[in-house]
Amino acid sequence: MSDPNGPKIYLLPNLMTAGNLFCGFAATLKILEGALIQAAAAPGRNAIAEAAAADKFYIAIWCILASCIFDALDGRLARLGGHESPFGREFDSLADIVSFGVAPALMVYRIVLHEFPNVGWIIASVYLICGALRLARFNCLAAADSAAANKEFRGFPIPAAAGVIASITLCLLWFDKEQREIGQGKWVLPPLMLFLAWMMFSGFKYPSFKAINWRTTRSMPKFIAIVLVILVTVLYYQWMPAVIFITYLLYGFLRPFLSRKMKEEIEEEVEDDDPLESP
Template structure:
C-alpha cells in the first residue's frame, strides 16, 4: 500500500517567519514578566505579539511568500502568545487563590483557544466572508491584557477574582461559539469611505494618543460585545422579514 507524502521545499521564507518568531518571543517574555509579578509588562508583551501576528500574514501575502509551513508556525505561535501566555498571566494575577479551580479556568481558556485555532485552520475563508466564526484568540488575549493594564496602571488594584473567573469562562465560550465577529478583511485604504467613518477612525486614533489605556479597554470591550450584538441584530432582522412579506402592498 503506497502512502502519498507531501515533499516540502527546502528552506523557509525569512521575513514572515522572523515576524512570527518575534511574536513567539513576546509570548515567552510574557511568561518571564508574569513570574516576576510584572503583570502589566506581561500584558503589554502580549499586545506587542498581536502586532507581529497581524504583520506576518500581511507581509507574506504582499511579498508572495505564503507557505504551508508559515500557516502552521503561525498557529503554534498563536497558541503560545495568545493561549498559554494570557492563561498563565490570568492565573498568576488573580486566579491563584482558587487553587485547582483557578488553574482549571485558565486551562479552559487555553483549550478553547486551541480549538478555535484548529477550527479556523480547517474552515474555508469563503464560507464566512468578512467575518470570523467565534471570538478570535488574539482578541480574547487582548481583552485580558486590557483589563490587567487598566486595573494595574489606572485603578492600582486587581479585579475581583470571582468576576475574572466569569470573564475567563465568557471568553472561552465565545471563542468556540458560532457567533460571527468582524474580520475587517475588506478594509482598504485606497477606497473612498463615508465622512462619518473617517471621523470615527480619527477619534479612535486621538483616544489612543491621549488616553491609550482607557481607549484599549473600551475598544476591546466593544469588539467583545460586537459578536452578541450582530447575533441579536440578525435574529431581529429574521423575525421582521416574515412580517414584512405578509404585509399587503395595497
C-alpha cells in the same frame, strides 16, 4: 510528491509571527518573575512585593498587546505580497497558542486563580485548551474554504480574547495605580476567562477585517474618525484598548440583528478585484 527543499518560508510575514512568539514568551517570563517576587516576599513587605509584581504584570500586559499587533501584521503582509502558505498558517497558530493561550492563562492564574489551587488551574486550563482547539478548528476550516475563513471568524478569535483579558487587566492596574497593585476588580477575571473560552467555540461570527490592507481607501469622514480613534488610544492608553476589544466582542452579539447594508458599511465589505488578494 513532496518538495525535497521543504516549505518556502517568506521573510516578512514570518518575521512578524516570530515577533508575536517572542512577545508571548517575554510576557510569560515577566509573569513568572512576578510570581517569584510574590513568593519570596518577606513578612511585612507584602505591599512592596505586590507593587514590584504588578510592575512585572504591567510589562507582560504590553507584551501580549504587542503580540496582537504582530499577529495583525503578519497575515496582511502575507496577503499583500501573495505569500500566504500552509507553513505560515501553522507557524502563526503555534505562536498564537503561546502569546494568546499560555500567557493570558498564566497571568490570570497568578493574579487571582492561585488563591483557589483546586479550581484555579482548571479554569486556566479550560481557557488554554479551548484556545488550542479553536486554532485547530480555524486551520481546518481555512484549509477547506480559505475564502470564507478570510472573510469572517466563526467564534471569537483567540488574539481578541487575549486582548480583552490583557486590556481589562491594564485597566485594573490603572484604577488601583495609587496602591500599585490589582484590587478587588481582579475577581472579574476568572468568569471573564470562562466566558471567553465559551465564546471561542460559540456560533457567533466576527468580521476578520482582512480586506483592510495597505491599499485600502477610505472617505474623508472615515479617515478622520480613524485618526481620532488612534489619537484617543494613544492619549488614554490605560483604558482605550479595553474599549476597543470589548466593542469588538459585543459586536458579535449585535451583528445578527444588523441589516446587510449596515454590516457592509461597518465591515467595509467590497468586491475583491485585487489580483494579489485573489485566492
